[in-house]
Amino acid sequence: MANSRFQRRSNRSKNIRQTRSSKKPVAQNGITRRSLNSSKQRGETKTLTLPKFRLLLVWAFLVSAMLGLGWKTYQLQIVQAEELKEKARLQQTVNIRPYIPRRSMIDSEGNILATDHLEYILYVHPIQFKLPPAEVADKLSSVLENRTPQELIERFKQRKTGIPVARNLHEGIAEQIQKLGLDGVEVNETYVRFYPQEKMMADVVGFVDHERQGQAGVELSQEKLLQRDLESLYVQRTALGAILPNSLPQDLLKSNDWRVQLTVDMRLQRAVRAALQKQVNKFNAKRGAVIVMDATDGSILSLVCEPTFDPNTFYKSSIELLKNWTVSDLYEPGSTFKPLNVALALEAGVIQRNTVIHDSGLVTVDGWPIKNASKTGNGSINIAEVLQTSSNVAMVHMMRRLKKEDYYNRLQALEINQKTGIDLPGEVAGRLKRKEVFTERSIEVATASFGQGFSLTPMKLVQLHGALANGGKLVTPHLVKGLVDIEGTLHWQPDYPSKQIISPEVSQTVVELMETVVDKGSGEPAKTEGYRIGGKTGTAQKAGPRGGYLPNAKITSFVSILPVESPRYVVLVVVDEPKGGNTYGSTVAAPVAKLVMDALISLKGIPPAK
Known part of the structure; x- marks a missing residue:
């Protein structure tokens, strides 16, 4: 019985072992033996490949860094080389802006x-x-x-x-x-x-x-x-600055x-201002101006306007005084332009020095009556007498001898409607009517013949008379001589253009005709004994802002050229709106011109005529 029990127990154990051996391996903690073996194999692979990856990563980083450094070196040494040099220069230098006063x-x-x-x-x-x-x-x-x-x-x-x-x-x-x-x-x-x-x-x-x-x-x-x-300027500095x-x-x-x-001369300037100031006050004039020019090159020796201002306290003066009206304001020159018209007529060949013109005292043009300032006629007079009497009627007859278009073209050749180019600010150009208007009506020729119907600046008139004095050249009036050092040596000089507008023969003839005005005509108050001086007086009406002329308002003037035997200097005196009954170019402006010319003769050492 006991043996049978033992045998049954042995058989059962045997069956169990056979059953276990016939089944698949059982997972322990979710991992089979096979998976464990596989994991061990993969771990060994990772252990082998990881150092290679890291090596490749480091190698790639080093290569990239070297390429980056190479590119940066190229940028610094080649592309940005000039820019970096400039930055280095700026770091090593300093930009200083020293205060430098204006030139004296x-x-x-x-x-x-x-x-x-x-x-x-x-x-x-x-x-x-x-x-x-x-x-x-x-x-x-x-x-x-x-x-x-x-x-x-x-x-x-x-x-x-x-x-x-x-x-x-x-x-x-x-x-x-x-x-x-x-x-x-x-x-x-x-x-x-x-x-x-x-x-x-x-x-x-x-x-x-x-x-x-x-x-x-x-x-x-x-x-x-x-x-x-x-x-x-840039200067170099040390590390300490x-x-x-x-x-x-x-x-x-x-x-x-x-x-x-x-080019101005203070000595002459003082004499000119004193003479002008006295006359402006005497006639209670609105204003006055004097210009003295050396016609050989256009240099202005004196330029005076009265009243004026103190540049040290300019803010206390009226704004009207701060401009130089000899270049900024236009006026009708009147009779002081007659010598220039004579020059145009001589140049055109319509008159000769001995030509005689009849002055009846009245001429009607386009229905407008034109009379002499004296209200009388002078009869038959030659060209010198036309200037001596300052006959308006004779001037009308003279300039009628030119065709209208020819006369207009000759006026344009004088550059009336252009600036002189003087080195002063605010200069304006003269006004000459359009050719169509000028040639349409005869009255335009008539008024232009005695210096009306067009306008210019006093500086332009001086420039034009300078052409009579220097042989027919239109020079550029100017004030700047150049840059000089402390010793007076000239280092730089501007270039002032000029052009021929009248023949030398005609210009000298006109100056000699102007001499008769001082010797025998209305310019006698400017006469200086022993010296030949040409001149012309002017008493012009003032044009109104809306056309026509202002009543009881006139500009008196006198222009002179000296010495006649060798013309060089031009003197223009203009007195605006003098008050009183006897206020003409001969009574107001000519006496100032005489004082100015006397000072000029003394300062420049002009010898008397032989």
Whole structure:
């Protein structure tokens, strides 16, 4: 029994082992033995491939870095080379802009007309006061002239900072203010433009404003010339910032002493202004002007307008005085243009020097009666007598001998409707009617024959008479002679154009005809014993703004050329709207011209005629 039990137990165990061996392996913790074996194999593969991947990654990084460095080197050495050089230069150099004053202006004799000088300006900043305003005012008034403490306190109330209290302080006063050691009180240095001749040369020189910009005269027209060439420069510096002396340009200050020399003569200018001012006041005239020109080259020796202004205090003057009306205002020249018409007629061959013209005292053109200023006729007179008597009627008959179109073309050849080109700002061109209008009606020829119906500036009239004086050349009036150094050596000179408009023979003939006006005619008040002077008076009506002429308004003038035997100088005197009954070119303008010519003869050493 026991054996049978043991046998059954053995058989059961045997069956169980057979059953287990016939089944698939059972997973332990979800992983079979086979999977474990596979995992071990893959782990071994990863262990082998990971170092290779890392090596490739490092290699790729190094190659990329080398390529990047190579590209950057190419950019720096080739592409950006010039740009980087410039940056390096800028780091090693410094750009300095030294203050350089405007060039000084001098006259033909070297007298200073305009210059820059150091000025001290007192500013106060009440917000920074550590003392009571009244105490600050007391301390400042003890130094400043003509400033009471109460006045200063009122200034302090204007704003909290930046109040200009005094300008043009002397260096000594500026030092006294600084020694006071007052907080909120500041003395600044600045350069200002100074005109030592004051009113004497204002019409020529002009002025600059508070921003140092030219606003009139040569200061405006020659702005670039007056500004010095050197505006900024680059110099090398050390690592500590010190400037290396050898980096400064050799010619840094070479041209800084050059000055702008003008053609005007202060001595003549004083004589001219005195003569004109006296006559303007005597006749209570609106204004007056005198121009003296050397006709050989167009240089202006004197240019005066009266009344005028002080360029040091230009802001106190009327704006009308700040312009030079000899180049900006038009007027009808009247009889002072008659010598030019005579020249045109001689040039055209329609008259000769001894031609006789009958003056009946009245001529009617297109229904308009034209009379002489004397209201009488002069009978049969030659060309010299036409100018001596200033006959309007004879001039009409003379210019009628030219065809209208020919006359107009000859007027255009004088460049009446063009600017002179003078180196002053604000010049305007003259006005000559259109050819169609001029040639349509005979009255246009008639009025033009005695200087009306067209307009020009006084400067243009001087230019045209200069052509009579210099042999027929239309020169460019000018004021700038050039740039000179401190020794007076000329380093630069402008080029002024000229052109021939009249033959030398005709121009000399007209000057000799004008001499008879001074010797025997209306120009006798300008006569100077021992000298041959040609001249022509003019008393012209003033054109109104809406056409026609203004009643009781006229411009008196006198133009002269000297010496007749060798013509060179032209003098024009214009007095606008003189008051009184005896106001003509012969009584108002000619006496001024005589004084001017006497001064000119003395200064230029013109010898008397033989």
